[in-house]
Amino acid sequence: MTTRTPPRAAATARPGAPASPGTAVRRLTVRQVRRGTLVVALLCGGLTAFVAQQYEQTFSGAVGLDSLAALADNPAIRTLFGPALALDDPGGFTVWRTGTVAAVLAGIWAALAGTRVTRGEEEAGRADLLLAGRVRPATLVRTALGVLLTAGAVIGAAVVAGMLAAGTAVTGAVLFGALVGGTAMAGGALGVLAGQLVTERRSASGLAVAVLLAGLLARMVGDGVASLAWLQWLSPFGLLGRVAPYALDRAAPLLVLVVLVAVPAVLAAVLAGGRDVGSGRWRGRDRARTPSRLLRSLPGFAVHRVRRPTLTWSLGVGAYYLLIGLLATAMLDFLRDNPVFAELAADAGFARLASVEGYAASLFSLLAVPVGAYAAARIAAVAGDEAASRLTLLYSRPVGRVRWAGWEAVAVAVGTVVVAAVGGLATWAGASWVDAGLGLGGALGGALSVVPVALLCLGAALLALGWFPQAVLAVGVLPAAGGYLLLVLADSFGWPSWVRGLSPFAHLAAVPADPVDVAGLVGMLAVALVLAAAGLAGYARRDLRG
Amino acid sequence: MAPSAAPAVLLDSLGKRFGATEAVVDLSLAVPAGEVFGFLGPNGAGKSTTIRLLLGLLRPTTGRAEVFGDAADDVERAHRHLAYVPADVALWPGLTGRECLDLLAGVGPGTDTAYRDELVERFGLDPGKRARAYSTGNRQKVALVAAFATRAPLLVLDEPTSGLDPLVEREFRRCIAEAAGRGQTVFLSSHQLAEVEAVCTRVGILRAGRLVEVAGLEELRRLRRSEVTVELARPAPGLERIAGLPGVADVRWTTPLQLTLALTGPPRAVLRALGEVDVVRLDVREPSLEEIFLDYYGRAAA
Numbered sequence: 067m068t069t070r071t072p073p074r075a076a077a078t079a080r081p082g083a084p085a086s087p088g089t090a091v092r093r094l095t096v097r098q099v100r101r102g103t104l105v106v107a108l109l110c111g112g113l114t115a116f117v118a119q120q121y122e123q124t125f126s127g128a129v130g131l132d133s134l135a136a137l138a139d140n141p142a143i144r145t146l147f148g149p150a151l152a153l154d155d156p157g158g159f160t161v162w163r164t165g166t167v168a169a170v171l172a173g174i175w176a177a178l179a180g181t182r183v184t185r186g187e188e189e190a191g192r193a194d195l196l197l198a199g200r201v202r203p204a205t206l207v208r209t210a211l212g213v214l215l216t217a218g219a220v221i222g223a224a225v226v227a228g229m230l231a232a233g234t235a236v237t238g239a240v241l242f243g244a245l246v247g248g249t250a251m252a253g254g255a256l257g258v259l260a261g262q263l264v265t266e267r268r269s270a271s272g273l274a275v276a277v278l279l280a281g282l283l284a285r286m287v288g289d290g291v292a293s294l295a296w297l298q299w300l301s302p303f304g305l306l307g308r309v310a311p312y313a314l315d316r317a318a319p320l321l322v323l324v325v326l327v328a329v330p331a332v333l334a335a336v337l338a339g340g341r342d343v344g345s346g347r348w349r350g351r352d353r354a355r356t357p358s359r360l361l362r363s364l365p366g367f368a369v370h371r372v373r374r375p376t377l378t379w380s381l382g383v384g385a386y387y388l389l390i391g392l393l394a395t396a397m398l399d400f401l402r403d404n405p406v407f408a409e410l411a412a413d414a415g416f417a418r419l420a421s422v423e424g425y426a427a428s429l430f431s432l433l434a435v436p437v438g439a440y441a442a443a444r445i446a447a448v449a450g451d452e453a454a455s456r457l458t459l460l461y462s463r464p465v466g467r468v469r470w471a472g473w474e475a476v477a478v479a480v481g482t483v484v485v486a487a488v489g490g491l492a493t494w495a496g497a498s499w500v501d502a503g504l505g506l507g508g509a510l511g512g513a514l515s516v517v518p519v520a521l522l523c524l525g526a527a528l529l530a531l532g533w534f535p536q537a538v539l540a541v542g543v544l545p546a547a548g549g550y551l552l553l554v555l556a557d558s559f560g561w562p563s564w565v566r567g568l569s570p571f572a573h574l575a576a577v578p579a580d581p582v583d584v585a586g587l588v589g590m591l592a593v594a595l596v597l598a599a600a601g602l603a604g605y606a607r608r609d610l611r612g
Numbered sequence: 613m614a615p616s617a618a619p620a621v622l623l624d625s626l627g628k629r630f631g632a633t634e635a636v637v638d639l640s641l642a643v644p645a646g647e648v649f650g651f652l653g654p655n656g657a658g659k660s661t662t663i664r665l666l667l668g669l670l671r672p673t674t675g676r677a678e679v680f681g682d683a684a685d686d687v688e689r690a691h692r693h694l695a696y697v698p699a700d701v702a703l704w705p706g707l708t709g710r711e712c713l714d715l716l717a718g719v720g721p722g723t724d725t726a727y728r729d730e731l732v733e734r735f736g737l738d739p740g741k742r743a744r745a746y747s748t749g750n751r752q753k754v755a756l757v758a759a760f761a762t763r764a765p766l767l768v769l770d771e772p773t774s775g776l777d778p779l780v781e782r783e784f785r786r787c788i789a790e791a792a793g794r795g796q797t798v799f800l801s802s803h804q805l806a807e808v809e810a811v812c813t814r815v816g817i818l819r820a821g822r823l824v825e826v827a828g829l830e831e832l833r834r835l836r837r838s839e840v841t842v843e844l845a846r847p848a849p850g851l852e853r854i855a856g857l858p859g860v861a862d863v864r865w866t867t868p869l870q871l872t873l874a875l876t877g878p879p880r881a882v883l884r885a886l887g888e889v890d891v892v893r894l895d896v897r898e899p900s901l902e903e904i905f906l907d908y909y910g911r912a913a914a
Contacts, residue, residue: 087719093715194698196719199721200721
């Protein structure tokens with residue numbers, strides 16, 4: 067055999083290998099999550115400190131212990147916000163009012179970060195470059211876990227610092243911080259675990275968030291139904307009530323939190339070895355059985371894209387609202403037997419809780435948050451497709467951006483109606499099961515009355531798609547999640563009515579207990595349309611990314 | 613240092629199945645240290661899968677892969693010997709080119725930073741830009757600079773020049789030649805047959821996950837048919853029988869005085885037949901790699 071480049075025995079002297087390839091990987095991972103950690107830590111620490119501070123100024127001594135205690139015993143309130151303990155203490159009040167919100171925020175952020183730094187890096191092909199170096203897949207996963215657990219600790223420390231700055235008790239602050247930080251850790255570990263199981267980042271994120279929210283659902287069931295109280299042990303959210311910072315200050319349940327963090331973390335580390343890089347443990351089919359007929363027109367494509375997410379979100383929302391329907395009589399009986407509590411609840415802003423319509427209405431207002439998040443997530447998926455160059459081929463055809471994004475928005479708008487309607491149907495089904503006397507029309511009407519808020523989210527997401535494509539999800543969920551938080555804070559602390567009026571929820575009537583607020587509805591739809599039009603105008607003009 | 617005895621790349625009955633799809637089947641191959649090996653095959657033949665198996669990124673269903681005697685799945689040992697350039701280079705959008713190079717040096721088998729700076733110059737890379745601002749070709753340059761700068765004994769290159777302009781591609785070929793001159797082994801998967809022809813000494817051809825041919829380029833040419841063009845001084849009717857000789861095919865008379873034929877194997881019989889007539893000019897052209905390649909797949913399609 068002839069050779070053009072004869073091999074030589076002596077190779078050129080090679081530079082020595084760097085001592086620890088893990089350090090380079092760790093620095094990279096820290097860099098990838100540090101900004102998010104900072105933002106979530108500031109949000110969680112700031113929100114809790116702010117609420118505790120406000121309590122000192124507005125509540126101290128002004129509200130009778132009796133009325134707060136009555137509120138604490140209300141099953142609906144308990145189901146929604148968790149057990150209200152030590153409401154006479156600024157710390158206890160803050161835990162009750164913001165604990166679940168802060169824990170959900172930290173947990174979901176950590177879960178999304180967990181899938182981003184593991185599955186996302188593999189999906190983008192960047193992990194290949196690192197793994198062609200002296201780095202094992204298991205090392206990447208362990209590094210991601212280590213960094214995310216640290217990020218969770220930072221978030222927890224921020225909460226502790228915030229609560230201490232607000233002047234609350236040290237033990238309670240540390241326990242509360244441990245719970246929020248621990249929830250972030252559990253979320254991060256779940257995200258990394260989902261990244262090992264599922265091949266696509268989107269599905270992995272969905273799986274991790276779904277498991278977290280199932281934990282929240284378990285907490286709600288556990289708080290609402292006495293015989294199922296053991297469900298509280300299954301999620302970090304339930305443990306918040308078990309630990310009861312500022313009230314009982316029990317540290318032992320934190321051991322369960324350690325288990326909730328350790329199990330997914332260890333599973334993820336174990337599953338990381340011995341699998342193919344670039345695909346998860348659960349591989350889907352590579353071939354579809356029959357080609358979809360929907361993919362022959364733009365509207366059909368839009369429907370095809372929203373089909374599965376709509377189904378998943380509907381299932382989640384349906385499960386929650388079935389539970390809420392099932393709880394209806396338990397709560398109504400309680401209030402009928404204790405009319406004084408009903409009055410107190412009405413005084414505390416939960417008017418009409420004594421009737422099934424009032425109960426359903428106050429819980430339907432919450433429905434706007436998941437339905438709005440669904441709409442924002444779908445538009446964020448469009449932005450994600452664009453960044454990943456998946457829209458380039460589509461837009462190289464005679465397809466206008468406004469036309470395509472418009473069809474997508476119409477499909478998502480229809481999807482919000484579907485998800486909201488499923489929520490209404492589920493509530494009706496649950497309430498009918500326990501003979502609570504909630505009519506189908508009332509349930510559907512109440513659920514559909516929040517659709518304008520979800521459409522505001524859709525409009526905001528489209529606005530972001532046109533002008534701030536990096537922040538579609540954050541801007542999109544703002545009207546629902548931010549608006550809800552604003553209303554809660556404004557009501558709790560008696561803020562001026564114009565601040566309260568900024569929240570879409572201020573313009574939402576308590577359907578089915580009250581008639582629909584037509585002016586509010588029309589106003590919200592008009593704002594949503596303006597936002598969407600402005601967004602589409604920007605989208606048509608700007609440079610495509612990716 | 614490359615161990616002298618073990619081959620740079622050893623694939624032993626390697627197989628990989630994805631569900632019902634057999635991506636790679638019973639692939640055995642040894643690439644000795646110091647060789648520049650070309651790995652050819654049409655789209656979907658399993659080239660990238662083989663490379664990912666070699667890198668330990670995929671787990672083989674059957675068989676095993678070794679790099680300089682170290683099992684491919686023991687990446688901490690095996691990857692001390694190699695550097696890799698993928699076909700689609702994805703970089704961290706927020707990092708600059710320089711930061712990407714530092715990161716890859718941090719996890720790599722040791723980097724010659726002076727040589728790296730030289731390569732950055734030679735490839736015309738602007739390392740100060742963030743990766744999100746890089747074109748496809750510039751991302752590829754980052755990966756190439758990172759790989760060549762390691763001076764690893766084995767370079768695994770998966771279609772490394774698909775996004776490069778001809779000037780950079782020429783620089784790439786020089787780097788390969790320098791690497792080969794230093795005794796580095798190169799495992800090059802490519803569609804650019806001219807490039808493989810220019811730099812490789814031996815090629816393997818993959819089809820539907822199976823290795824159908826491994827041969828030195830010269831050997832491959834010898835085995836394949838050459839195109840023979842004969843010009844005659846005067847018509848020679850007796851030469852019609854040349855079509856029946858062993859190894860001769862595709863005889864075409866372009867004019868009564870000129871014929872072309874494809875010849876496989878030893879030319880003795882043809883030369884003897886031509887010796888009896890008045891030949892003015894004889895032209896024997898060896899096939900290009902592209903013709904060999906098309907010949908393989910043309911036959912496969914038939």
